[in-house]
Amino acid sequence: MTTVLITGGAGYIGSQVVLALQDSGCHPVVLDNLSTGFQEAVPAGVTFVRGDAGDAALVEAILTRTGACAVMHFAALMVAPESVREPLRYWQNNLGATIGLLEGMVAARVRLLVLSSTAAVYGIPDTLPVGEDAVCRPINPYGSSKLAAERMVAEAAAAHAARYVTLRYFNVAGADPAGRTGQRRAGATHLIKVACEAALGQRMAVDIHGSDYATSDGTGVRDYVHVADLASAHVAALHHLLGGGESLTLNCGYGRGHSVREVLTAVGRAAGRPVPWRVAPRRPGDPPAVVARAENVRQRLQWQPQYDSLDRIAADALGWERRMMERDGSGLAAAGG
Numbered sequence: 001m002t003t004v005l006i007t008g009g010a011g012y013i014g015s016q017v018v019l020a021l022q023d024s025g026c027h028p029v030v031l032d033n034l035s036t037g038f039q040e041a042v043p044a045g046v047t048f049v050r051g052d053a054g055d056a057a058l059v060e061a062i063l064t065r066t067g068a069c070a071v072m073h074f075a076a077l078m079v080a081p082e083s084v085r086e087p088l089r090y091w092q093n094n095l096g097a098t099i100g101l102l103e104g105m106v107a108a109r110v111r112l113l114v115l116s117s118t119a120a121v122y123g124i125p126d127t128l129p130v131g132e133d134a135v136c137r138p139i140n141p142y143g144s145s146k147l148a149a150e151r152m153v154a155e156a157a158a159a160h161a162a163r164y165v166t167l168r169y170f171n172v173a174g175a176d177p178a179g180r181t182g183q184r185r186a187g188a189t190h191l192i193k194v195a196c197e198a199a200l201g202q203r204m205a206v207d208i209h210g211s212d213y214a215t216s217d218g219t220g221v222r223d224y225v226h227v228a229d230l231a232s233a234h235v236a237a238l239h240h241l242l243g244g245g246e247s248l249t250l251n252c253g254y255g256r257g258h259s260v261r262e263v264l265t266a267v268g269r270a271a272g273r274p275v276p277w278r279v280a281p282r283r284p285g286d287p288p289a290v291v292a293r294a295e296n297v298r299q300r301l302q303w304q305p306q307y308d309s310l311d312r313i314a315a316d317a318l319g320w321e322r323r324m325m326e327r328d329g330s331g332l333a334a335a336g337g
């Protein structure tokens with residue numbers, strides 16, 4: 001059976017990919033320091049190691065012991081506005097830990113990597129939709145640290161006869177359609193989760209960060225991709241590498257943008273009542289609009305998304321939020337408004 005080391009597998013996206021790998025007959029092994037992840041997100045029966053993805057000796061030991069043939073690297077910090085306030089922490093975790101991971105892979109002679117990257121590497125794109133060949137000019141430390149990690153992976157792969165698929169995710173949202181995992185973090189900043197919390201009365205309102213951008217309705221535009229489709233892109237990337245495919249860097253989005261107001265309307269539709277909102281100042285480090293040119297991922301990985309709909313994303317995100325709320329009995333006071 002194909003064994004794959006998943007760093008960050010106790011997080012939102014990593015845990016969805018663990019499920020997708022299991023569903024496809026692979027054997028995932030999770031390494032996570034639980035800094036933002038949850039052990040309960042790792043399915044029963046999956047080997048879980050609590051530790052740092054940057055601990056080269058630990059990575060080497062896990063890879064050797066489990067006979068893993070590939071690594072998927074999700075472990076990172078990923079909140080763009082937070083990175084503006086704490087750049088060194090982002091560089092340390094997103095680049096520094098990736099150095100240790102690669103050292104461990106080199107020592108264990110594991111030469112296949114799927115790397116989580118982000119649309120934040122593009123900054124404010126000159127043209128939309130933005131293609132993989134666009135100039136990368138990140139506008140926040142999150143994007144800069146991820147771009148540096150991408151480059152380091154490419155250089156290390158060339159030196160050590162390794163191959164990689166770097167997936168630049170656009171805005172990942174929704175939850176497992178079967179309800180097994182989703183966004184568990186409290187104090188969320190991502191729009192769709194925030195909107196679901198507001199729809200369920202866990203916070204007073206959604207702050208619309210900027211209503212005077214040069215977009216269709218003045219609010220920020222993003223390409224929202226369902227987390228289950230993203231997970232299937234990872235399985236496809238793994239098979240590409242296992243089949244001897246060349247290194248690739250691919251956008252992962254649907255190629256369609258939605259404004260903040262459109263998102264709030266979709267979540268309101270799913271909830272059966274409008275999402276309360278108020279206009280707030282722009283957030284530092286926020287580009288006005290980011291939409292993927294997304295043909296390459298479909299062509300190179302034969303990726304066929306199944307949940308390409310804002311309504312589906314909103315419904316699955318809301319369903320998950322409802323389950324979490326019922327489980328925790330949380331309300332407005334617990335969420336801090």
Ligand SMILES: NC(=O)c1ccc[n+]([C@@H]2O[C@H](COP(=O)([O-])OP(=O)(O)OC[C@H]3O[C@@H](n4cnc5c(N)ncnc54)[C@H](O)[C@@H]3O)[C@@H](O)[C@H]2O)c1
Nearest residue numbers: 008010011012013033034035036037052053075076116172
């Ligand atoms: N959520 C998005 O919209 C989005 C968009 C683009 C890219 N990404 C990328 O996807 C990846 C996963 O993001 P997510 O949304 O699942 O975030 P998350 O915070 O839910 O998951 C990250 C996981 O990594 C773990 N982790 C962090 N640093 C670690 C370290 N040094 N060693 C071991 N474990 C560590 C955390 O405990 C957590 O379980 C990240 O690389 C992120 O940059 C996310």
Ligand SMILES: O=c1ccn([C@@H]2O[C@H](COP(=O)(O)OP(=O)(O)O[C@H]3O[C@H](CO)[C@H](O)[C@H](O)[C@H]3O)[C@@H](O)[C@H]2O)c(=O)[nH]1
Nearest residue numbers: 078080118119120170171189190191194207208209220260
């Ligand atoms: O309470 C909120 C939250 C967000 N927004 C707006 O909604 C849009 C999306 O914001 P998110 O915080 O949901 O996501 P970001 O676009 O900031 O960033 C996300 O997507 C990026 C890729 O595009 C990165 O990968 C990053 O990891 C991830 O945080 C932006 O226009 C933002 O200003 C609001 O108006 N109010």
